[in-house]
Amino acid sequence: MKTKGLYLIFAVMLLAILAGCGKTAPAVGDSSANASAPNTASPAAKAAPKVIKAALNTVPVPLFSYLDEKNQPAGYMIDYLRELEKKLPEYKFEYEAVDNEGQLIGTDTGKYAFAANFWFKNPEREKKYLYPKQEFGYSITGLAIKPDRNDIKTLDDLVGKKLVPMTPVSGFRYILKDYNLLHPGKEIKIEDVEKTTPADDLKLVESGKYDAHLLNINHFEDAVKKLNLNLKIGGVISKESVYFIFNKNQPELAQKIDAATVELIKDGTLPKLSEKWFKVDVFKSLEYVQQGYKFRKEN
Incomplete structure (x- = not known):
């Protein structure tokens, strides 16, 4: 029970911090910052980002998603999500922490647009969910x-x-x-x-x-x-390739995240994050990864 409690604390803190990171202060001169300022909004002003509900894992996953010693969300997947938000400003991700079964059920029913976890691909899941073509890691x-x-x-x-x-x-x-x-x-x-x-x-x-x-x-x-x-x-x-899984009614979101992921691999962002967190570029061959792990073990 103590372990379960720690997992729940992790989930609550992670979501609270992620939510706080998503808030932005009003720009100087903006009508929300100064009620007396004239309304000069341009017809070409950007529309508010679309809110997307996503599921996160309640259980901390070493190096993938956890709270660091400063109680800040950290890990390869957390950095990946932040890079996606930079690439896709038309969306605002809102997270809810649930266990694996809750992620699967919630994504299948449409409660969540996608489940952010390191999911393997298999025939049973492919019948229920949309998978991107490009894995975000291994x-x-x-x-x-x-x-x-x-x-x-x-x-x-x-x-x-x-x-x-x-x-x-x-x-x-x-x-x-x-x-x-x-x-x-x-x-x-x-x-x-x-x-x-x-x-x-x-x-x-x-x-x-x-x-x-x-x-x-x-x-x-x-x-x-x-x-x-x-x-x-x-x-x-x-x-093993790992992916987010998407609700069947979210093809546009899945395609956009897929395209952004391809760009993040091509420009070296995800390989660098892999080196940062796993001390080896997992996007290279299995033989390379095996040698990298052997080096880690010996050192």
Whole structure:
């Protein structure tokens, strides 16, 4: 319950600060700043930006979205959202913090125009939501194991092993499903769990109850550092494209954010943000990312 409370505090503070960042002071001489000033509004004056309701995650995600030591919103995704707001002044984003299931339901029903999270793409979600063509980043996936093991480095090594259970909405489940489709008779067993956290999952590996856990590298590093867990990454196995998901009735918004994202990659903004937060340019090849992570581990 204490952990859940911290997540809710994070969500409330993050949204309050983001909302405050969106406020602008009236310009000098503007009628809203000086009631006695004559109304000189030009017919060509810009229309007020369209308010767009978006869902954010309640749970802080290491390096993606969290509150820093000054209680300021920080992370790769937060910087990305700010860059989008610069590129698309015709919109004003308003955020509401909800859990993953709430984001999916709210976006499907139209309560939110889009859900700002690092969503994987899969056939089930593509039936319900609009995905941009361009990913805004990548989730780097690794295998967490005990430090005395050298027998688990790839997905092939998980056959016959006990993998930590996954929730039904876990994007990593689709990595395993794709693997199993390509390896009939040599499938990786997938166990189910209703809810879990990266910290709890990693504790199961450290205890020896399970052989390995498939997870985002950033979650691994954050949990190991905070909980002083005696674990290592046996291998970096993939970089999964991540996207925002949009309500089906928001094609124009999705297209504009898609185009802005392409520009932010081409002009080097997102690769630089990746270097800033992840210490490696995740837009480069998996081999490059694997070497970058190896360098981080050794240093």
